[in-house]
Amino acid sequence: MNPLPSLWGADSPSRLLGSRHIATGELVFPALPGHSPLADQYQVESLAGEGELYSFTIIHPSAKSGINPFALGYLDLEGPVRLFGRLTGGERPLIGGRYRIVADADYGYVFEALEVRP
Structure with missing residues (x-):
């Protein structure tokens, strides 16, 4: 069990x-x-399946690791509840931006941007 x-x-x-x-x-x-x-x-x-990005940081792993920079952030949902997780997409995150929570095989869940910024 x-x-x-x-x-x-x-x-x-x-x-x-x-x-x-x-x-x-x-x-x-x-x-x-x-x-x-x-x-x-x-x-x-x-x-809730969507929320607003409260804060984020960009992680820059060592060049020797071969891992590209990635973003981690806090997402505010109705409830209220605040979740921490990885942000996906190539664009720089935007505080106040809308993100959707999606399943991810490596991390359990990630935040995916809903709005496309110019």
């Missing part, structure tokens, strides 16, 4: 799963596992 809950829900398009505290309404990510002592205080729900 897998002790960790899935990151993704079964709805289509698939959404990340979080847990909302029943008494306070606070939304957390990832969803609490069912065996957690706190599980009865939370209900699992799907997170």
Whole structure:
């Protein structure tokens, strides 16, 4: 038996799963596992599939690594909840830009820009 809950829900398009505290309404990510002592205080729900970029940084790995620079950022979703993840695409990220959460085989999920900037 897998002790960790899935990151993704079964709805289509698939959404990340979080847990909302029943008494306070606070939304957390990832969803609490069912065996957690706190599980009865939370209900699992799907997170919004899109959000606004709050902040980002560009990572410049060593040239010896052969890895190209990439961006990591925080995405604000309704709930409210803030997620950290990798941003995809060749353009420089834009704070306040709209991003969609998509599944990724290497990282679990990534943020993909929705708006094309001139």
